Every structure is written in structure tokens, then in C-alpha cells.
Amino acid sequence: MQKNNITKTLLYVCIVFIIIICDVITKIWIINHFNLYEKKKIFYFLNFLYIKNYGSALGLISNYEEWQSYLLSIVNLCIIIKIIKLIHTAILNKTYKNNILYCLILGGAISNVLNRIYFGYIIDFIDIDIKKLHCPTFNIADTSIFLGICILILRSIK
Template identity: 45%
Template sequence: MKKIYKKYFLIIILILIIDIISKLWILKYFDLYETTEILSVLNLFHVHNYGVAFSIFSSETLWNRCFLSILSIIIIVFIFKEIVKIEKKEKTDFCFILAGAIGNLIDRIHYGFVIDFIDIHINNWHFATFNISDCSIFLGMIIYIKKRIKTNFK
């Protein structure tokens, strides 16, 4: 394995380890729907997401579970091909997206849902509850967009 790919492989593995450990911790120490305030704008709130972002497609059916798992696998394969295809360019954005997609796919296959627990809120307004994999995907998208903007304005 090329040295450059080891770097990206380690990024993916590190994110997956943090994601899996955090979800196992939530499962062990929090009941479903249990909330603990961390900061005035941050709670840990154990929920199960049967859908995708913002609980879209959130039915607890086998069809839904299979459909979303297959969709995730297709996305993961596509991103992996992009990582391999791109030469001599920074691939951190794709690694973050890939790690997040794999982390949520592991949940979906193993549990039938994704474990979410990060609840950011201001007073009674709550953003969608999310997890480390979601943070990784979001960060990867920010890096990707920033690179594209930078490239387009040169």
C-alpha cells in the first residue's frame, strides 16, 4: 500500500473507531430518549434514526432498511473509487465522507437504525440530533466545497 493511502486509511479508521466507541457508550449508559445536558446549548440525547438526514425515509420496515443500506453501499463504492482515481491531490474530504457513510452503514446493518445522540439547541429550538459519522460527513462536505470554490476562483 502506498504511503499516501496509509494516511487516508488511518483517517478513516480513526473516525470509525471514535464513532463506534461513542455509539457503544451511548447504548450502554443511556436509555432510549434519555437526555443529559452538557452545556446550555448541547445535550446528549439517545435516539434511533430509521431514516437518513433529518429522519427522511424514516419507517421501521425491512424494505426501508435494505433500501437505505444498498444506497449507502453504492455511495461508499463511488467515494472509494474517487479516492483511488484522484492522483496527487488531497483526499481528506472524501475520507471524512467515506468514514461517516461507513459508520452509519454499520449501524443500519447491525441495528436496523442509526444511533444519534448529539443534540444542539437554542432554548426550545433543536437542530436534528446527529452523531460522529454525521459530523464527519458534514466536515468532509465543507472541505470538498471549500476546495471547489478555491479551484473555481483561481
């Protein structure tokens, strides 16, 4: 591997770890400072609300059954492997265009799967409520995944 490829790889690993660390630290803070379902207003539209998400993104399939946790973990691990392959191929082909976006998705996916493996659920706490618009509760990892996917979609449209 050339020096430039090693440098790029280290950058990508750092991005992934920064996302994981930020997500883990915020989730630990929520666990230590909030009771389950406790809600605190941060700004007029932003609340912190500690919930356990047994489903997937945006609370989909959240009617908890133990097999769902295993299935979602397997799906997440497959996605993680696919994204690692995409990044590796891009490094080898020197096509770095989307790698930072892949790292955003990868960091979020790894952090959430670690949550699911350790707890059996995902800790969510960011709650946005603007008048009649109320988003499902999410976390830093979800935000990272969402941003990475949205920018990839926007790039593919152009």
C-alpha cells in the same frame, strides 16, 4: 504502487478507521449509559439524547418500514464504492487535494452503514438546542460526513 502512494494510502486508511472507531466507541458508550430517549444536558446548548434513527441523514424518511433500511444500506454502499474509486483515482493521478475530505465522508458513511446493517437503524445522540434553533439529533459519523461535504462545497465555490 510507489512508496509515496503507499504512504498516502495508509494515511487515508488510518483517517477512515479513526472516524469509525470514534463513532463506534461513542455509540457503545451511549447504549451502555443511557436509556432510549433519555436526555442529559452537557452544556447550555448541547445535550446527549439517545435515539434510534431509522431514516437517513437528519431524520429524513424516518417513518420506518423494513425495506427502507435495505434501500438506505444499498445507497450508502454505492456511495462508499464511489468514494473509494475517487480516492484511488486521485492517488494514481497524484491529485491528493480532496482525499482527506473524501476520507471524512467515507469513514462516516462506513460507520453508519455498519450501524444500519447490525442494528437496522442508526444510533444518534448529539442534540443541539440553542434557544429557538434545534438541530436534528446526529452522531460522530454524521459530523464527519457533514464536514467533508461542506468543505468540498466551499472548495468548489472558490
